[in-house]
Amino acid sequence: xxxxxxxxxxxxxxxxxxxxxxxxxxxxxxxxxxxxxxxxxxxxxxxxxxxxxxxxxxxxxxxxxxxxxxx
Numbered sequence: 693x694x695x696x697x698x699x700x701x702x703x704x705x706x707x708x709x710x711x712x713x714x715x716x717x718x719x720x721x722x723x724x725x726x727x728x729x730x731x732x733x734x735x736x737x738x739x740x741x742x743x744x745x746x747x748x749x750x751x752x753x754x755x756x757x758x759x760x761x762x763x
Contacts, residue, residue, distance in 0.1 A: 702756040712755055716748050723748075 695701070699709055727741040 704756060709756075712751070716751060719744050719748050 699706060702709070704712075723741045723744045726737040726744070730737045730741060
C-alpha cells in the first residue's frame with residue numbers, strides 16, 4: 693500500500709505524476725457517472741464507461757509503466 697519509491701519506479705516527478713493522476717481520476721469519475729446512468733437507463737452510454745476505462749489503462753501504461761520499462 694505504501695511505496696516511498698513509487699515516483700522513482702515510474703520515472704516521474706511529483707507534479708507530472710500529480711497532473712496525470714488527477715486527469716485519470718477525473719476520467720474515473722466520468723466512468724462512475726456514466727456507469728450509474730447506464731445502469732438506470734441501459735440504452736444511454738452503452739460502451740462509454742468501458743471505453744473510458746480502456747483510456748485510463750492505455751494512458752497509465754503509456755505514460756508511466758512503459759516509460760519505466762524502457763530504462
